[in-house]
Amino acid sequence: MAVDNYDIITIGGGLGGAALAKVMADYGARVLVLESETRFRDRVRGEAMVSWGVCEAMELGIYENLKDAGGWDIEYLEAAFGNNAPVRRHLRTTTEPSAPRFNFFHPDVQEVLLQGALDAGATVKRGARVSGLGTQGSRSVLATVDGSEQEFTARLVVGADGRYSRTRGWGGFQTSENPDQTFCAGLLLDEMGAPDDTTHNFRIFHKSLNALLFPQRSGKVRAYLCYPTTWGEQLSAAKDIQRFIDWSVEAGTPAEFFADAVPAGPLASFNSASTWAEHPYCGGVALIGDAAGATDPMWGQGLSLTLRDVRVLRDQLISHDDWDEAGHAYAQEHDRYFTVCNTVQSWNEKVLVETGPEADARRAHVLPLWAEDPTRRLDTFASGPDHPIDEPIRRRFFGED
Ligand SMILES: Cc1cc2nc3c(=O)[nH]c(=O)nc-3n(C[C@H](O)[C@H](O)[C@H](O)COP(=O)(O)OP(=O)(O)OC[C@H]3O[C@@H](n4cnc5c(N)ncnc54)[C@H](O)[C@@H]3O)c2cc1C
Structure with missing residues (x-):
């Protein structure tokens, strides 16, 4: 050889x-x-790099x-936790590396x-x-x-x-x-009504649901949903897309963001x-x-x-x-x-x-x-x-x- x-x-x-x-x-x-x-x-896989990265x-x-x-800078992070008012953060001026995120x-x-x-x-x-x-x-x-x-x-x-x-x-x-604690599911969406300058994080505590939205320069949005492994089901493929959306809305994502959204890739989830x-x-x-x-x-x-x-x-x-x-x-x-x-x-x-x-x-x-x-x-x-x-x-x- x-x-x-x-x-x-x-x-x-x-x-x-x-x-x-x-x-x-x-x-x-x-x-x-x-x-x-x-x-x-x-x-x-990951498509949102934080400021230190x-x-x-x-x-x-x-x-x-x-x-x-095709990557681009995202200046803002907005986090809405439970019933608390959303907190909006300008990353370039509030992080130690003085840098935005990058999707x-x-x-x-x-x-x-x-x-x-x-x-x-x-x-x-x-x-x-x-x-x-x-x-x-x-x-x-x-x-x-x-x-x-x-x-x-x-x-x-x-x-x-x-x-x-x-x-x-x-x-x-x-x-x-x-x-084991959490599954992380992800789906790329087109025609989503979410703002394109901000990463959004919605979280509810009693069900431990966490939804994240990462806008891309193409106009698409990468959506992730984290939920407990004790629920036992790993979301995957077209059959589970409506459940992915329903749970994301339950986590706090405004339903209107999904009104015209069209899947632009596979739905898959992983043990995190x-x-x-x-x-x-x-x-x-x-x-x-x-x-x-x-x-x-x-x-x-x-x-x-x-x-x-x-x-x-x-x-x-x-x-x-x-x-x-x-x-x-x-x-x-x-x-x-x-x-x-x-x-x-x-x-x-x-x-x-x-x-x-x-x-x-x-x-x-x-x-x-x-x-x-x-x-x-x-x-x-x-x-x-x-x-x-x-x-x-x-x-x-x-x-x-
Ligand atoms: C659902 C999900 C969401 C995520 N979200 C984020 C996020 O928002 N932000 C963030 O920072 N990170 C995120 N991550 C993590 C991020 O994706 C990884 O940390 C990153 O991709 C690691 O890169 P890597 O090069 O180490 O591995 P990988 O990207 O997995 O690359 C490994 C490569 O090795 C190749 N390979 C594997 N085995 C072999 C073999 N035997 N021979 C030849 N080639 C082989 C594969 O084909 C692949 O191309 C997420 C991960 C998941 C699963």
Whole structure:
């Protein structure tokens, strides 16, 4: 079997794999992307990047690529929780990175970034399904390309194969998972009567329903709905679209937004429990993006975490001759910021997602304190995970100080 040699192989050409391939090829690395899809379709994935992720994209030099893919800035976030009056926030002037949010159509971004990787000199093989690590140990992979199995070797293999990553298993990584709590369903809609300059979030507490609207430049709107796994049913396909709309309206979305709406893609839903690998580097294999750690989509951190992974790994690789050291330094930093996101997420779930008398009492105590001083809640989801999460901060969050 012929063996091709590279500096880096990425297993997967999603946001993580394609972005890493582009930025490392820009530095002159020989990069191979192995991507199983020949054509990207709507997989109902993230299409709304929060402010701190926009800064990561700028830092990586891919923000213009994302704009070329049809992405656009969204200046406002409006959140209506329970019976409280909606709170409207201008993101550019109220977030630490002073940046708006950014919405796009995921398949177009994958396509444009892979083209960017090609233009920078990376080799991209589409329709190439990786089936495992190869005969040369962890620094090689086996893939079926054009119907035949081929082996490729590299200094570094990067598992960028998403939420259901198989590289995690092949590389011997231990996977941790939060308990099941929420399903996240998503649907792209055309002709929706929602304002196009604002991301909307509607939430009711007694049923733990959360609806989100992300307008796209094309005039379409990506709608998500988060609901408890205890309901037992995962919304999917045309048969469930009316239920998706009914539950979104129940969550607080004005019914008139849906009056003329037409589905423009598939309806699919996913179990949202966070899944992650501790220390996502081992023996020549690094994990990035959802493969390294996928948080609950409800909090919109996945795209930003993925770009943070790309930036941190890139910076370590270009500053170390020894890529084993670089991999461990990346993994150590990943553990820090992922833990901050996952911890702040679990704190928010206690206040905003849990149901029952104890959760109601917690909300009655905490929400007025947050309204009085919003810094108590922490701005991690918009401004990023670069802050401590010690006991005094936890107590302040829950109003126990
Ligand atoms: C319903 C839902 C809503 C979301 N909403 C948001 C949001 O609003 N904001 C946000 O920031 N994040 C959101 N996310 C998360 C976001 O989509 C992910 O964090 C992001 O897509 C991760 O990118 P990735 O490159 O790591 O993985 P992916 O985008 O999953 O890409 C993985 C790639 O690897 C390829 N691949 C997989 N296995 C193989 C193999 N064996 N061989 C070759 N190729 C392979 C796949 O074809 C794919 O192209 C959401 C996720 C879901 C499920």
